[in-house]
Amino acid sequence: MDQSDLTNVSARSWQLSERARKLTSSAIREILKVTERPEVISFAGGLPAPVTFPAEQMRAASDRILRDAPAAALQYSATEGYMPLREWIAARYSQGNVQIRASQVLITTGSQQALDLLGKVLVCPQSPVLVETPTYLGALQSFSLYEPHYVQLSTDDAGLIPAALTPELTAGARLLYAQPNFQNPTGRRLPLERRRELAAFAQNAAFPVVEDDPYGALDYRGEPLPTLLSMAPEHIVHLGSFSKVLAPGLRVGYIIAPEELHFKLVQAKQATDLHTPSFTQRIVHEVVKDGFLDTHVPTIRALYREQCAAMLAALERYMPEGVTWNRPEGGMFVWAQLPAAIDTMKLLEDAVAQNVAFVPGAPFFANEAQRNTLRLSFVTVPPEKIDAGIARLAALIRARI
Amino acid sequence: MDQSDLTNVSARSWQLSERARKLTSSAIREILKVTERPEVISFAGGLPAPVTFPAEQMRAASDRILRDAPAAALQYSATEGYMPLREWIAARYSQGNVQIRASQVLITTGSQQALDLLGKVLVCPQSPVLVETPTYLGALQSFSLYEPHYVQLSTDDAGLIPAALTPELTAGARLLYAQPNFQNPTGRRLPLERRRELAAFAQNAAFPVVEDDPYGALDYRGEPLPTLLSMAPEHIVHLGSFSKVLAPGLRVGYIIAPEELHFKLVQAKQATDLHTPSFTQRIVHEVVKDGFLDTHVPTIRALYREQCAAMLAALERYMPEGVTWNRPEGGMFVWAQLPAAIDTMKLLEDAVAQNVAFVPGAPFFANEAQRNTLRLSFVTVPPEKIDAGIARLAALIRARI
Structure with a gap:
């Protein structure tokens, strides 16, 4: 038995804890890896907008x-x-x-x-x-x-x-x-x-x-x-x-x-x-x-408020009947509900092929999931791209209704 | 029942996980808190010497x-x-x-x-x-x-x-x-x-x-x-x-x-x-x-080698018969063994009262502990203080033999 045989036998045979065996790779994470391509308009991120980082301070x-x-x-x-x-x-x-x-x-x-x-x-x-x-x-x-x-x-x-x-x-x-x-x-x-x-x-x-x-x-x-x-x-x-x-x-x-x-x-x-x-x-x-936050936080609020408004306007403009969403008073996310027959995990694959991304709702449910839901983040996407991205996504949904 | 009564009932009645219930406060940590007093010569630290930090880099x-x-x-x-x-x-x-x-x-x-x-x-x-x-x-x-x-x-x-x-x-x-x-x-x-x-x-x-x-x-x-x-x-x-x-x-x-x-x-x-x-x-x-480490690490080695030598010399000079220790070829610690009857947990209390500190060996044993052992760190103590500290500690040990 040579060294490489031993390698395969050994590292793979190490016994893991019960909790580690339950850890699984996220299918979403794999799909979303492609959203780093510049041509993708991604509403999938949970990242704050880097323009808000006070780098000089x-x-x-x-x-x-x-x-x-x-x-x-x-x-x-x-x-x-x-x-x-x-x-x-x-x-x-x-x-x-x-x-x-x-x-x-x-x-x-x-x-x-x-x-x-x-x-x-x-x-x-x-x-x-x-x-x-x-x-x-x-x-x-x-x-x-x-x-x-x-x-x-x-x-x-x-x-x-x-x-x-x-x-x-x-x-x-x-x-x-x-x-x-x-x-x-x-x-x-x-x-x-x-x-x-x-x-x-x-x-x-x-x-x-x-x-x-x-x-x-x-x-x-x-x-x-x-x-x-x-x-x-x-x-x-x-x-x-x-x-x-x-x-x-x-x-x-x-x-x-x-x-x-x-x-x-x-x-x-x-x-x-x-x-x-x-x-x-x-x-x-x-x-x-x-007291820096007292002047800094309002600038973040203003930016996110504007981008949230752009997303809500685009949803209003493009989404077909049967799609509903909330109107957040703050934060980074909009939550949308599609007709019951649409599984957003499957929708994501098509969306990514069309260079637009979101996060399917299912992984956010501890037990039984509502598979027709999705999360949209607007904070890192400029308003004109928000409009274009929501238009693309709406077309995909319309084709499934 | 007023607000403070509720407080006591509630926060104390929260049930902890099995693993958390086994967590206990360290008696040593409590004793060693006093070693932050400037008059204490502490061999208890596991901290590297701050003079070795490349702050300007x-x-x-x-x-x-x-x-x-x-x-x-x-x-x-x-x-x-x-x-x-x-x-x-x-x-x-x-x-x-x-x-x-x-x-x-x-x-x-x-x-x-x-x-x-x-x-x-x-x-x-x-x-x-x-x-x-x-x-x-x-x-x-x-x-x-x-x-x-x-x-x-x-x-x-x-x-x-x-x-x-x-x-x-x-x-x-x-x-x-x-x-x-x-x-x-x-x-x-x-x-x-x-x-x-x-x-x-x-x-x-x-x-x-x-x-x-x-x-x-x-x-x-x-x-x-x-x-x-x-x-x-x-x-x-x-x-x-x-x-x-x-x-x-x-x-x-x-x-x-x-x-x-x-x-x-x-x-x-x-x-x-x-x-x-x-x-x-x-x-x-x-x-x-x-390549910074290639020039930086030798300066740390030289400092610790010198302070280790000072500690070994002091141990040689002051420790009574029946006390043994090793001669490290590197690192930050010396390990000493005292006559079997001396419990270093008890010794520590007296030592701290005499303004010298170390870490008892017992907590380093997973199961059965050798209670006559102790750990000495030399890296943050200048040579003249090492000599004075070991002299004090040796006197305490001698009194117990």
Whole structure:
């Protein structure tokens, strides 16, 4: 037996964990690889528009940090995160009766890590985990490694329906996961009254309600609704991120949680990556500490509002009867529903052949999927291309009705 | 029931996962918190010396990257990592018959994340995991979240004894974890002949041998021994890091693995933190790409060699009979054995009261601990303080014999 035979025998025969065996390659990911071709108009991306990245501010901040505090910025640091950044975050969420403590804030390597840590600390195999219908695909990917039993919660065009959270449905759950602001994939925003109901539910629940809020700052009119955290600060686990308001490539997010859970999350994070890079945490703090976001975020809102309007206008102009979609008040996504007979996974293959792309809705459902749905992102496509892309997509749909 | 009562009931009653309930606070960590006081001479740190961080090179690299490629450096990027850095790593490990492919390299958020991903992908509850006696504490922390059954492997002053890897002992194992170069905590380096034996074992094993190599570049004479990877490239999972040769605060490490395992690790990483920060990966590449390490690493070696010599001289000068220690040929640690009756956990409390600190050996043992052992780091303590600190510690030990 020569070396190459041994190779094949050995690496392939290594036994994987149960959870790893369940990991499958995404068919969508394979199809979407071609969308990097410049001729493709892609509404598939979940990426923020790079024109919104404050590169010069980051450059100046990096330079100051490596000039003034190189040893600290380049050394190992506390698992909990950079204290001035934790304090800044706590202060930003504190107002009136609601006081968030820096001791509740854990800095994470992007919000995705927050999901992994919550799975680690809360989920056992077959634990019930409550999710919206549909829900964020990245959360499903994270939690699934801990092998939960998903329970899909009822939703309508306004999002989660708190009245449907019956004791029978929620018994034994380890967490409820929700994105109340401009949800990925639907773009839905939970109305004020439902927030009050969900916060009241959280106060009596035996498990945390997780409020994942990467898009909250991106409401087009600058009229945010109160967070669940502000309504029930000791009963909500709030996830935040600088990815959509500064830049995702720094991978800086955070978890705000009651101290009891915070300590466990810190222990889990220590075993997971010791700490988020000291340097990137300091860059974020240096850029935001003097109020930069107050002038910067409105420019992102204005850009996305304009591109969202262009997409809604194009949908109105081109889509045949039988196609419906929502009108987001913020965020990055429009959610569309096609006639029931159209499977958007199959539609995607034809669309890509016509140089237009989107994300099929099916992977965003934890259990039974609505296969006639799709997600459209407008944030990285200029208005004239939005019009052309939606026209192409509408023609394909029309041909299938 | 008022708001604060609800708080106490609720957050404390949230049910944690089995793995999280097993996480305990480290008594050592609590004791060592006081070692941040300036009057304490601490041999407890595992931190590299900040004088070795190339801050000016990092500053210039950051500036160039944010000037020339801000959109790419600040945007989401591939889970696998920054391709030029992956190619640089693959080339660095390729020589003669051994060709490492960029497609085998996954960039991780520090080496600690590599351990978490291996646990995720390979370890089920009660899976046998083979570890050295003692072994790296951080690896135990990572793997333990996946609830393995640890099997302690026989070692002597030269490290792991491959001849003791019998079929009975290794049956059903999911991985063997080893640090052949200047192991943390013992500073031991595995001799060439044992490397050959361990590589041969790996070629016939039904599980990967994981070669964790953060300290390999730090051999004081600049005469590295060949890696296990170079001896059995398709049978070894090799972990590397820029933490000890550039700076740990960037959190950039990597896994080299056969593609079959690599793909699974990529899927697991995607669910864990999407990707390591784009910016820090580019900084590392920008600093190392033109041969910087070839001149930089010898300066780190020279510093650590000198401080190691100072510690060995002080141990020789002050330690009473009955205390033994090794003479590392590289790395950051000396491992000492005290008379059997001395429990170094208890010794630590007295030592801290006398303003000198170390890490007790017990937590580095997966199962039965040798409680009369301790780890001494010399890299952040100047020679005159090393002498004073060891004198104090020796006096405490002498009083207990």
